[in-house]
Amino acid sequence: MSEDLLEIDDIYKIYMLSGGVLQSKRSLKAVDGVSFTVAKGSVLGLVGESGCGKSTLAKIILGLESPTRGEIRLSGQPITSISQRRRARRIQPIFQDPYASLNPRKTIYQIIGLPLSVHGIGTAKEQEKKVVEMMAVVGLPRRVRYNYPSQLSGGQRQRVAIARALIMRPEIVICDEPTSALDVSVQSQILNLLIDLRRELDLTYIVISHDLAVVEHLVSEVAVMYLGRIVEQAPTADLFEKPLHPYTTALLTSVLTPDPELGLPETHLGITYPNPIDPPSGCTFHPRCPKATERCKVEIPQPTIKGDRLVECHFPNE
Numbered sequence: 001m002s003e004d005l006l007e008i009d010d011i012y013k014i015y016m017l018s019g020g021v022l023q024s025k026r027s028l029k030a031v032d033g034v035s036f037t038v039a040k041g042s043v044l045g046l047v048g049e050s051g052c053g054k055s056t057l058a059k060i061i062l063g064l065e066s067p068t069r070g071e072i073r074l075s076g077q078p079i080t081s082i083s084q085r086r087r088a089r090r091i092q093p094i095f096q097d098p099y100a101s102l103n104p105r106k107t108i109y110q111i112i113g114l115p116l117s118v119h120g121i122g123t124a125k126e127q128e129k130k131v132v133e134m135m136a137v138v139g140l141p142r143r144v145r146y147n148y149p150s151q152l153s154g155g156q157r158q159r160v161a162i163a164r165a166l167i168m169r170p171e172i173v174i175c176d177e178p179t180s181a182l183d184v185s186v187q188s189q190i191l192n193l194l195i196d197l198r199r200e201l202d203l204t205y206i207v208i209s210h211d212l213a214v215v216e217h218l219v220s221e222v223a224v225m226y227l228g229r230i231v232e233q234a235p236t237a238d239l240f241e242k243p244l245h246p247y248t249t250a251l252l253t254s255v256l257t258p259d260p261e262l263g264l265p266e267t268h269l270g271i272t273y274p275n276p277i278d279p280p281s282g283c284t285f286h287p288r289c290p291k292a293t294e295r296c297k298v299e300i301p302q303p304t305i306k307g308d309r310l311v312e313c314h315f316p317n318e
């Protein structure tokens with residue numbers, strides 16, 4: 001049986017927003033009672049439209065945000081009892097836009113080697129050796145090590161971001177939209193690289209994406225998020241073959257909008273994504289759901305577990 005490396009246990013993140021003069025504060029539930037486990041060596045995909053809470057959840061796992069409630073355990077140990085430094089050695093992120101996440105004034109060598117310097121690992125010579133080795137692992141030519149990010153292509157910059165994330169040999173890598181800022185022509189190269197690296201370096205991934213095509217090729221299990229909740233979770237092949245939740249069905253039939261700035265899926269659901277400050281009653285998906293009934297408007301669906309699948313819907317697809 002595979003070991004549960006990461007346990008996310010009933011996590012909430014509630015932001016209190018100022019209502020302005022003479023108005024009371026309002027709450028925004030960015031993450032609304034999310035639980036899941038990630039087995040060592042597995043790849044979990046978190047999927048949903050912008051604003052569904054998946055990136056907030058990633059920040060909480062990385063320690064960049066604190067949960068309002070709930071607990072995260074890493075190898076069975078509460079993550080709050082692990083120092084931020086040690087956590088950073090074990091969990092590393094790869095962000096969407098490699099250009100924004102790389103310091104334009106540092107050379108590629110300095111960027112990839114920075115975590116080693118920060119954590120005081122090895123002598124200068126040892127650090128240089130590690131950087132050069134890691135550049136080879138991610139497919140970066142050695143000659144670019146004294147270049148600056150602006151001198152590299154988008155795909156090369158994402159390879160730099162991957163090398164920087166992996167130089168400390170983390171156990172878990174959180175890939176937040178790892179290919180959505182890249183040209184279509186290089187997206188598959190980066191996906192294939194991530195697949196190879198997971199195998200070679202024995203990594204565990206959490207992949208955050210709005211793009212189910214990315215998820216299909218990379219992940220073993222998918223959790224679909226809607227307004228801060230996981231509304232469906234299933235092994236990837238099962239979810240693609242037979243989605244149980246109407247929202248998953250809509251995502252699967254979606255296509256990307258032509259606007260790369262937005263990068264949001266066109267779900268063909270007609271009504272726009274609801275405002276999380278003022279979520280709909282009952283099932284929060286009901287205003288957009290083609291199967292909604294009167295019951296859905298008033299009664300919140302509870303999670304139902306069927307084998308290794310979870311769904312939150314009064315009338316899941318048969």
Ligand code: SF4
Pocket residue numbers: 245246247283284285286289290291292293296301312313314315316
């Ligand atoms: Fe649609 Fe009702 Fe299921 Fe919500 S509970 S997804 S509104 S059928």
